[in-house]
Amino acid sequence: MTSREMQIAFEIEANIQDPTNKLSTIEIYYWLNRGVDKFVKTRYDGYNNKREGFEESQKRIDDLRTLIKEVVINTSAGSNKPNSYIATLPNDYMFSVGEEAAITYTNLQSQTITSRQGLIEITTDRYRKELDNPLSDFTLQNDWAYPLRLFYNTYVELISDGQYTIPTFYLRYIKIPVIIDGNNDCDLPLQSHIEIVKFAVQMFIENQVSNRYQTYSAEVASME
Numbered sequence: 001m002t003s004r005e006m007q008i009a010f011e012i013e014a015n016i017q018d019p020t021n022k023l024s025t026i027e028i029y030y031w032l033n034r035g036v037d038k039f040v041k042t043r044y045d046g047y048n049n050k051r052e053g054f055e056e057s058q059k060r061i062d063d064l065r066t067l068i069k070e071v072v073i074n075t076s077a078g079s080n081k082p083n084s085y086i087a088t089l090p091n092d093y094m095f096s097v098g099e100e101a102a103i104t105y106t107n108l109q110s111q112t113i114t115s116r117q118g119l120i121e122i123t124t125d126r127y128r129k130e131l132d133n134p135l136s137d138f139t140l141q142n143d144w145a146y147p148l149r150l151f152y153n154t155y156v157e158l159i160s161d162g163q164y165t166i167p168t169f170y171l172r173y174i175k176i177p178v179i180i181d182g183n184n185d186c187d188l189p190l191q192s193h194i195e196i197v198k199f200a201v202q203m204f205i206e207n208q209v210s211n212r213y214q215t216y217s218a219e220v221a222s223m224e
Helices: 003-014 025-045 060-066 124-132 192-208 213-220
Strands: 068-072 084-088 093-106 112-117 147-154 154-159 165-173
Touching: 003 025, 003 192, 025 060, 025 124, 060 068, 060 165, 068 084, 084 165, 124 147, 154 165
Parallel strands: none
Antiparallel strands: 068 165, 084 154, 093 112, 093 165, 147 154
16 A cells, blocks of 8 residues: 555544544544554564564564665774674664674684674673673584674674684574655555554544444454
């Protein structure tokens, strides 16, 4: 659907009878973009009728597939923690889907090896425990290691045990959706557009404290 078609669908679904309460185009686009935001978040984190997060079913994959991007980011030396490397997140980053990193080390034959490895997603309070654990998987052993990973601000912090460097970060992510307006159409898959319209109408009706809210919410809750 084009942005204009979504606007018309919103007007039909909202069924505003009072001409004095008619919304402007700008107001309708506001609610449509609120609908996009809610659609993406509920389909990503599983807070929906099916209790399915992204990639937990084919429907959830198809809901967000057009927002998926993958980038390769070169790192720089970090200063907050020892043996850390910093990757700057893309400007349109919204949610992480999958992450890996390239590690480079010298093996027992004095050969320089670079391999692509998974990461250990940790929280700040777990950082010290992993650092002090000699058996942690972030320690290089048998030619493999999983670097530690932390998020802060607009950066990803990757941490080595000092035996290897981390030159590259691989990120697959959900990007920020395009803002729907008269010039830009919704960039989510076509089959999601009517669901987005219904989310938008539901929030609009709730905002108006309408008697239709309960019945319309039940209809929205039945959506996959």
